Amino acid sequence: REIDWIRRKPEARRTKAKARIDRFDAAVAAAPGTDDQQPSKLALRLPTGPRLGGSIVELKKVTKSLGGKLLFKDLTLVMKPGDRIGIVGPNGVGKTTLIKTILGLEPPDAGQVVVGANTRPAYLEQGRTELRDELTVIEEVGEGYDYVDLPDGKVHVRGFLRMMAFPDSIGDTKIGKLSGGERNRVQLARLLRRGGNLLVLDEPTNDLDLPTLGALEDGLTHFPGCALIVSHDRWFLDRVATGILAFEGQGKVTFYEGSYSFYVERRAKPDAVAKADRKADTRAKPVAAARKLTFKEARELEGIEDAIAMAEARVKELEGALSDPNVFKDRPGEVPLMVERLETARADVERLFARWQELEAISRGRE
Ligand SMILES: Nc1ncnc2c1ncn2[C@@H]1O[C@H](COP(=O)(O)OP(=O)(O)O)[C@@H](O)[C@H]1O
Ligand SMILES: [Mg+2]
Structure with missing residues (x-):
């Protein structure tokens, strides 16, 4: 699974990622049976209080x-x-x-x-x-x-x-x-x-x-x-x-x-009607002119910039953790969760960035 995202990444990113994976493999190989030494992991279950009534x-x-x-x-x-x-x-x-x-x-x-x-x-x-x-x-x-x-x-x-x-x-x-x-x-x-x-x-x-x-x-x-x-x-x-x-x-x-x-999908994408309208516009004018973003799109753009920053911060944090050899030594059980989270955070960055580019393109007339 890790290999998957590495294949998708530009060359420049591969070397760094490769080093991380090598360390991951090495840690796994060097720590046979580490799972047995971990206190067995208990799933968190929460006290529930009395049964809820019809009205909450x-x-x-x-x-x-x-x-x-x-x-x-x-x-x-x-x-x-x-x-x-x-x-x-x-x-x-x-x-x-x-x-x-x-x-x-x-x-x-x-x-x-x-x-x-x-x-x-x-x-x-x-x-x-x-x-x-x-x-x-x-x-x-x-x-x-x-x-x-x-x-x-x-x-x-x-x-x-x-x-x-x-x-x-x-x-x-x-x-x-x-x-x-x-x-x-x-x-x-x-x-x-x-x-x-x-x-x-x-x-x-x-x-x-x-x-x-x-x-x-x-x-x-x-x-x-x-x-x-x-x-x-x-x-x-x-x-x-x-x-x-x-x-x-x-x-x-x-x-x-x-x-x-x-929610992000429904909030982010203009509704079906607006989409159809825009398509019709493009057909009428094959070379789309730059236009001002609608109020909704402008707000979306702002939100997306925050969301990208947040996803990037998450990626950085996880990359930091996963490039720390001590993590592999001391907390090997957590590594798969971290890798999974890192993948998701990276996918978030990509998806959000794509939408950001789309909005930028609209405002610059390259739709
Ligand atoms: N006791 C207060 N008197 C006047 N304004 C307040 C008081 N408490 C909060 N506010 C204002 O109400 C707004 C909402 O606050 P809050 O509910 O804490 O926002 P959030 O949790 O979304 O960050 C803020 O702009 C804050 O400045
Ligand atoms: Mg608050």
Whole structure:
């Protein structure tokens, strides 16, 4: 599979990639049976809370402004069982405020928020940790409980941390000794341990390393309850979200049923009619003149530039990890996941870049 993308790459990239693959092969060859020495990998399963009722969360024409800025207007949304909704949009548009409005922590200016009687939210607040420095990680995550109730039975808090791909050694470490990123991970573990049937996660992935990110994805996709997740990580959303709630500017927030990729397709490509129109135009005027991008296309272009930057950052991060010999030595079990992620990130860059070129071409009249 790795060979596949190397074949597709221009010559210039091959040498670097080749060195990486050689190292990969060498590491695999030199580490027979390494898998046996790894603590057996446990899939993350999450406590589910009580069964959700017929009504989960319902927004009826909800409108909210803050500091004179309209954040969302007439937003209507009915959550269905099994919905895992990704909330996306640039910083400062009102994603966090929307979550707080849903949870009743912020009053709407107009409209109604109805939360079902059986809905038990578990809320991970963005950038906020309230942990006690003198406790150990096990104590803080367990909060007096030794075991976590999972659908398949009880598991010790230590086992739960292992499911989240935390290193075993962290359990007995005092919170006060942790780095900022580690604290955030502990906060997430504690929240997931508490459980609920509506997980509300505000940018949960920023401080996660790849193994924990992978575990969370797996845990969420097997989670029988509902979730609302704010994230800029499209790769993550693509795996876990069943629908996307997109802030599209001027208070317009639109729900798109389906995966993140599907949302990007529908948002990015002009609808069928617009496409047909453009074809007709081209036929009438064989040499297409440059034209100004429509408002929608211009906005798409901006979004794509951000998305490319993000995908490229992901590629760089993974390339860095995969060119570090220690990774192959110390964490060989993670390598296949990293390779898979790298492939996806590279494919994202290519696809987004192609669309970016297309839009640029339109504006320069070379369609
Ligand atoms: N207490 C507040 N008073 C006035 N404006 C606020 C307050 N809290 C947030 N805002 C503004 O509301 C907007 C939305 O914030 P937020 O919901 O945190 O956005 P996001 O989570 O999408 O980054 C921001 O432009 C922010 O400046
Ligand atoms: Mg926010």
